[in-house]
Amino acid sequence: MKTLIVIAHPEIKDSSTQAFLKRAATRNLSNVKWHCLDLEYPDFQIDVDTEQRELMQADRIIFQFPLYWYSSPALLKKWEDDVLTRNFTYQDQDGVLAGKQLGIVVTLGTALKNYTAGGSEGFTISELTKPFQAVAKQAGMEFLPPFVVDQFSYMTPEQKARLLTDYQNYINNPHPLSFDGQQAWLVQRLRDKAQRIEDDQQRTLLELTIDQIENNQTELSSLKDQIEMIKRGDNG
Amino acid sequence: MKTLIVIAHPEIKDSSTQAFLKRAATRNLSNVKWHCLDLEYPDFQIDVDTEQRELMQADRIIFQFPLYWYSSPALLKKWEDDVLTRNFTYQDQDGVLAGKQLGIVVTLGTALKNYTAGGSEGFTISELTKPFQAVAKQAGMEFLPPFVVDQFSYMTPEQKARLLTDYQNYINNPHPLSFDGQQAWLVQRLRDKAQRIEDDQQRTLLELTIDQIENNQTELSSLKDQIEMIKRGDNG
Numbered sequence: 001m002k003t004l005i006v007i008a009h010p011e012i013k014d015s016s017t018q019a020f021l022k023r024a025a026t027r028n029l030s031n032v033k034w035h036c037l038d039l040e041y042p043d044f045q046i047d048v049d050t051e052q053r054e055l056m057q058a059d060r061i062i063f064q065f066p067l068y069w070y071s072s073p074a075l076l077k078k079w080e081d082d083v084l085t086r087n088f089t090y091q092d093q094d095g096v097l098a099g100k101q102l103g104i105v106v107t108l109g110t111a112l113k114n115y116t117a118g119g120s121e122g123f124t125i126s127e128l129t130k131p132f133q134a135v136a137k138q139a140g141m142e143f144l145p146p147f148v149v150d151q152f153s154y155m156t157p158e159q160k161a162r163l164l165t166d167y168q169n170y171i172n173n174p175h176p177l178s179f180d181g182q183q184a185w186l187v188q189r190l191r192d193k194a195q196r197i198e199d200d201q202q203r204t205l206l207e208l209t210i211d212q213i214e215n216n217q218t219e220l221s222s223l224k225d226q227i228e229m230i231k232r233g234d235n236g
Numbered sequence: 237m238k239t240l241i242v243i244a245h246p247e248i249k250d251s252s253t254q255a256f257l258k259r260a261a262t263r264n265l266s267n268v269k270w271h272c273l274d275l276e277y278p279d280f281q282i283d284v285d286t287e288q289r290e291l292m293q294a295d296r297i298i299f300q301f302p303l304y305w306y307s308s309p310a311l312l313k314k315w316e317d318d319v320l321t322r323n324f325t326y327q328d329q330d331g332v333l334a335g336k337q338l339g340i341v342v343t344l345g346t347a348l349k350n351y352t353a354g355g356s357e358g359f360t361i362s363e364l365t366k367p368f369q370a371v372a373k374q375a376g377m378e379f380l381p382p383f384v385v386d387q388f389s390y391m392t393p394e395q396k397a398r399l400l401t402d403y404q405n406y407i408n409n410p411h412p413l414s415f416d417g418q419q420a421w422l423v424q425r426l427r428d429k430a431q432r433i434e435d436d437q438q439r440t441l442l443e444l445t446i447d448q449i450e451n452n453q454t455e456l457s458s459l460k461d462q463i464e465m466i467k468r469g470d471n472g
Contacts (some may be wrong), residue, residue: 010317044280044310069316070367071307074280078310081246122373127366130359131306137358 001174004058005105007036008065008076017107017152021064024164028192029172033058037075044078051083056096061141062171063132064105070121070128080135091140098140103170104129107149144176183217237410240294241341243272244301244312253343253388257300260400264428265408269294273311280314287319292332297377298407299368300341306357306364316371327376334376339406340365343385380412419453 005025012018025032035054041047055061065072089095106125114120115128129146136143147170155163165186175181190210197203241261248254261268271290277283291297301308325331342361350356351364365382372379383406391399401422411417426446433439 044314069313069320070370071313074310074314074317077305077307077313078280080305081310084305121370123366123370127363128370130363130366134306134357134359134364 001059001172002031002033002057003060003062003171004033004054005035005062005064005171006076006079007034007038008063008073008079009036009038010068010073010075012036012038015066017066017149018064020152020160020164021105021149021167024167025171028189029168032171037079041075041079044075046079046082048083048085051079052088055083055100058100060101060103060144060171061097062103062105064107066107066109067128070123071131084135084139089135089139091138095139100139100141101144102132102136102139102141103144104132104146105149105167105170106146108151110151112148112150144170183213187213237295237408238267238269238293239296239298239407240269240271240290241298241300241407242312242315243270244274244299244309244315245272246274246304246309246311248272248274251302253302253385254300256388256396256400257341257385257403260403261407264425265404268407273315277311277315280311282315282318284319284321287315288324291319291336294336296337296339296380296407297333298339298341300343302343302345303364306359307367320371320375325371325375327374331375336375336377337380338368338372338375338377339380340368340382341385341403341406342382344387346387348384348386380406419449423449 007018009015009018022034026034033054037046063072063076065076068074071077087093087095089097091098106129108115110121112125115122115124117123125146125148133143135141147167149163149167152160152163168189169182169185170176173181173185175185187210190206190213194203194206194210197206243254245251245254258270262270269290273282299308299312301312304310307313323329323331325333327334342365344351346357348361351360352358353360361382361384369379371377383403385399385403388396388399404425405412405418405421409417409421411421423446426442426449430439430442430446433442
């Protein structure tokens with residue numbers, strides 16, 4: 001699965017959040033392309049052909065940006081206006097994006113809890129990202145639930161470690177939303193990691209841990225099946 | 237009351253809709269400023285000081301644009317990102333926009349009836365304009381219900397005449413939403429017109445018509461009062 005991350009951030013070079021996400025996206029993950037519009041097109045002149053080629057090669061497209069006036073910074077909108085031509089995009093005109101996925105990674109300077117009815121921001125992220133959801137709908141793309149980075153600068157090291165895994169899951173896991181999909185992806189990543197360990201003892205320890213996780217999953221599935229059978233009255 | 241209309245339309249020179257609205261906004265209406273960003277800033281380099289000065293002088297600010305990917309064209313977003321600095325805008329930082337009004341005039345190429353749950357566009361104009369509503373909220377501005385121009389090119393002459401009056405009401409009437417406010421504004425505009433008629437007979441005819449409208453309004457008010465009294469059981 002190939003992922004294209006389209007980033008808009010007018011102050012990308014000073015953003016520790018984006019630097020963190022870039023390390024997460026490009027270290028140990030294959031098939032992830034990091035594409036910052038501000039570095040590529042500081043003059044707002046988008047190369048439409050190049051951008052459309054990149055989109056055609058991706059299975060998952062991520063728009064990643066800090067929330068600027070309750071939407072993306074202007075350059076991503078310029079990119080949409082220029083690149084997403086009608087023939088290229090509209091599903092009912094055989095647009096080429098149909099079946100791909102669209103995700104939103106939005107970083108917040110104000111706490112997420114304020115984005116609610118009655119809160120200081122007044123509207124939810126789900127409400128504010130509807131224009132992007134509408135693009136996905138028109139293109140026949142699957143819209144992924146927006147991934148929110150809630151005030152990165154206030155995060156503890158533990159929260160950042162969790163963010164790293166969750167973010168990698170969001171951009172790289174073929175089934176990022178289901179619990180089983182998240183588990184399978186995690187196991188696969190651990191197996192990849194085990195293969196790269198040279199010390200025999202350490203590798204064996206990690207492999208045993210992975211086996212244990214998988215055994216737990218099997219047991220969980222078995223217990224779920226038994227509960228279903230009991231519910232159906234089929235308990236003999 | 238001063239109104240500033242901030243227009244974003246990448247093909248403004250070819251737009252018959254915008255030409256129509258411009259005639260409506262600038263003919264016979266005083267205190268309306270027509271301000272097209274595409275003509276002013278084709279290179280996306282916004283003059284922030286000038287724009288902030290214009291905003292400070294306006295009582296009602298209108299964002300006017302064709303819907304591009306379920307939002308404004310990119311240049312208006314650039315304008316927001318550049319001009320609406322935090323100190324200038326946030327009500328809780330003594331921003332200067334508090335108490336002003338923000339209106340949205342959006343022109344549609346696809347029929348308005350498709351902007352609904354289950355429709356081909358999937359989302360309502362109220363949903364898609366929430367990011368603008370959130371700006372108004374943060375700035376302490378009154379957000380006016382969006383004014384939608386529904387497929388201008390398919391309108392009959394009668395529909396266009398109606399659009400002209402409704403649009404002028406939206407941009408120029410101090411109380412554009414209430415029925416009484418609309419009537420009072422219409423009568424005032426007719427009186428202004430009567431004063432400019434040189435032919436005595438024609439002017440008298442129009443003045444008599446205006447008197448008739450006002451008499452009707454008085455009678456309507458009186459009937460409403462009677463109904464209220466009857467409802468209260470106070471019918472003696």
